[in-house]
Amino acid sequence: MLKQACRSFSTAPVTLAGRQGARRKPAKKFDVDDMPRFEFDDQTTLGHNLFDNIRQVRQYLRKTEFELPKLNVYAKPFEAPSSDQILKFKSHTYLGEGHPVERKVVLSVKVDDLKLNDTEKHKFLLLSGPRYHVDTEELIMSSERFPKRQQNKKFLIDTLNKLIKEAKDTKDTFADVPLNLPKPKTRLEFPKEWLKKPESDSSLAQ
Secondary structure, eight states: OOOOOOOOOOOSOGGGGGGGSSOOOOOOTTOTTTSOOOOSOSOOHHHHHHHHHHHHHHHHHHHHHHTGGGGGGGOOOOOOOOTTOOOEEEOOOOTTSOOGGGGOEEEEEEGGGGOOOHHHHHHHHHHHGGGEETTTTEEEEEEOOSSSHHHHHHHHHHHHHHHHHHHTOOSOOOTTSOOOOOOOOOOOOOOGGGSOOOOOHHHHHO
16 A cells, blocks of 8 residues: 655745745845935935024024013012022022032021121131131032932021021130131232323324
8 A cells, every 4th residue: 555745835935935044144224335326316414414403493483482472471570689688599500401510509698697796706707617708708608418409408508597506605605716717818909000191182193
């Protein structure tokens, strides 16, 4: 009795048949040899970059024309600080990106505006140390230990209140401790004798 030979057929597509042997190398992206020839029917890369720049400028011009006038509703007149607003705060902000220096806050205040008597001022300057600047007669402190700007601002205000509270404490006035402040910087003035005298009208006419 003759046996019939069984033949198996693969259901894989014909396109995969060639992959069973040597693998084909994928085509290189942006290969110059495979790119179509430029027929001068489109802008170059520099031209497209120029158009993108023009579109960006026009976008901001439209915002200036139509959106910025809407902010006039929130405009407030300038008011000079009152006599009781003696604290000054300084901070930095970087537009479009974050920076670690944004959390830093600098506090400055005139020591004379704190309304301390001579004994309290003497103790206050001793406690302030090098944070008191003789040239400007200001107490300048900075803080960046906390991650948020508001936290550093509150820390500076609390520190200033503690200094004032300790300065007004009469248990120990530190009167026996000398206050060695550096000498303020002397500003050099241009001698008036070196000023050139204005020429008379007669000399100019000659």
